[in-house]
Amino acid sequence: SEATLSPWPVGADAGTWSEDPRDTWILCFHAMAAVDMGRIAEARRELELVVESAQRLGALEVLCIAWGFGPVVAQISGVGADLALARARRAVDLAEKLESPLSTYFARWGLGVAHLVVEDWPEAERLLRSSLDGARKSRVGLLGEAGMLANLAEAVAGQGDLEGGIALAREAIAVGRERGTALFECLGLLTFARLGLFAGGED
DSSP: OOOOOOOTTTTTOOTSSOOOOHHHHHHHHHHHHHHHTTHHHHHHHHHHHHHHHHHHTTTTHHHHHHHHHHHHHHHOOOOOOHHHHHHHHHHHHHHHTOOOHHHHHHHHHHHHHHHTTOOOHHHHHHHHHHHHHHHHHOOGGGGGHHHHHHHHHHHHHTTTHHHHHHHHHHHHHHHHHHOOOOOHHHHHHHHHHHHHHHOOOOO
């Protein structure tokens, strides 16, 4: 069987693994890496453990980030959209109380993706534009700029503006290349290809 990459010991749970919040941070970002590698089931399991551990330890910022990242996993897996939306809303509220630029970045982007998952296109567009503007102004999270642009392209196209969506997908590709974020460049390319098909082909 495939060996797990998780730093979480086999059979452990949030109540027995670690009392150090730094370990919860490590696992949170490991879950994000697992998504990038296509290990979606592993990422879902780890994020749940992060949420449990963060709540128990009072590690509110990493809790906020985990809640904010949940919709990305729901979007890819097709599982847990309602829970992801509810948690992303809580993440935004919590981020505002924490006044943390990093938490706010993840929370707003996550809530925008959550609305994409449930096909609430106008609200997804509003939230994603807010997240993108906030990242550009604060300079926090700009490595994810191309990803936000690709998500925004979906939201715009979902409302019938294919030309606008394709333009944003092109921008996502360009920004991804400029920043060297290959993952988000690929997301832009996939979005561009999908919207191009809907538009009847795009060079």
